[in-house]
Amino acid sequence: MRLIIREDYDEVSGYVANYVKERINQFQPSAERPFVLGLPTGSSPIGTYKKLVELFKAGELSFKNVVTFNMDEYVGLPRDHPESYHSFMWNHLFKHVDIKPENVHILDGNAPDLDEECKKFEADIARVGGIELFLGGIGPDGHIAFNEPGSSLTSRTRVKTLAYETIIANARFFDGDVSKVPKLALTVGVATVMDAREVCITITGAHKSIALAKCIEEGVNHMWTVSAIQMHPKGLVVCDEDATLELHVKTVKYFKSIEHVHHSLIGAENLSLQGGVKQLRAPGSGNARPATPMNGPYE
Numbered sequence: 001m002r003l004i005i006r007e008d009y010d011e012v013s014g015y016v017a018n019y020v021k022e023r024i025n026q027f028q029p030s031a032e033r034p035f036v037l038g039l040p041t042g043s044s045p046i047g048t049y050k051k052l053v054e055l056f057k058a059g060e061l062s063f064k065n066v067v068t069f070n071m072d073e074y075v076g077l078p079r080d081h082p083e084s085y086h087s088f089m090w091n092h093l094f095k096h097v098d099i100k101p102e103n104v105h106i107l108d109g110n111a112p113d114l115d116e117e118c119k120k121f122e123a124d125i126a127r128v129g130g131i132e133l134f135l136g137g138i139g140p141d142g143h144i145a146f147n148e149p150g151s152s153l154t155s156r157t158r159v160k161t162l163a164y165e166t167i168i169a170n171a172r173f174f175d176g177d178v179s180k181v182p183k184l185a186l187t188v189g190v191a192t193v194m195d196a197r198e199v200c201i202t203i204t205g206a207h208k209s210i211a212l213a214k215c216i217e218e219g220v221n222h223m224w225t226v227s228a229i230q231m232h233p234k235g236l237v238v239c240d241e242d243a244t245l246e247l248h249v250k251t252v253k254y255f256k257s258i259e260h261v262h263h264s265l266i267g268a269e270n271l272s273l274q275g276g277v278k279q280l281r282a283p284g285s286g287n288a289r290p291a292t293p294m295n296g297p298y299e
């Protein structure tokens with residue numbers, strides 16, 4: 001896996017938005033062969049969505065042939081409630097870009113048969129050939145989507161009871177009132193996320209530094225469900241400096257050096273994703289550019 005470290009939330013958001021843009025544009029999606037993107041909610045992706053909207057408005061990116069699947073949704077919250085994940089996605093991203101409403105998939109937390117709704121979601125993902133890139137965030141306890149500590153690492157889309165810690169963390173979106181936070185959610189499983197051909201997780205803030213250390217430096221463990229990314233052949237974590245507080249200095253230096261060496265190999269001017277990274281050059285080596293083009297750091 002790769003760990004990309006940027007100075008702060010804003011730089012992390014810029015990196016992830018550019019990454020999404022590059023992936024979609026390289027894929028050259030069409031109506032017959034759309035790009036399938038998995039998306040999260042929460043405060044972590046807000047900056048990324050803002051930058052994606054800017055890229056769309058600048059004409060650098062289109063969502064016309066993008067199909068999306070959202071990670072999760074609360075159970076029992078009206079769809080038009082300001083804190084529903086439906087409202088979140090339309091307000092922060094979808095209504096500002098050219099995505100076709102029929103290409104948006106968000107679990108219905110008010111479906112008459114919730115189990116059926118989850119099965120249908122998995123079937124819909126399979127029908128479009130799986131997810132190309134799944135973006136995600138984590139809770140301070142290391143959960144991805146609503147896969148709380150102890151969730152099976154082979155879990156699929158299902159109904160999930162929220163951990164008390166998550167209910168408290170999400171009370172900030174419900175006037176600080178724990179009693180207003182839904183206690184159940186529909187969520188993709190850990191395996192649903194890990195089935196994507198690429199997974200990119202954003203982790204920012206000192207309050208998530210323990211979770212980042214568990215994710216990167218310790219073993220795969222269902223108590224920190226994000227750690228499943230260690231088993232993914234194309235896993236990427238993008239974090240800010242604050243989130244690295246609990247990592248060993250050696251770990252941070254290792255991942256920074258991987259990026260620096262890669263950067264020195266392909267040359268600064270070829271990279272739109274490398275903002276803020278110093279170029280390393282061996283003395284007298286110039287840009288040491290290889291004869292064949294390279295696409296991204298190799299994990």
Ligand SMILES: N[C@@H]1[C@@H](O)[C@H](O)[C@@H](COP(=O)(O)O)O[C@@H]1O
Pocket residue numbers: 040041042043044045071072136137138139140143144145146166
């Ligand atoms: N289900 C969501 C997760 O998908 C998200 O990653 C997490 C963190 O949210 P934030 O980014 O606001 O810290 O919140 C909720 O629990």
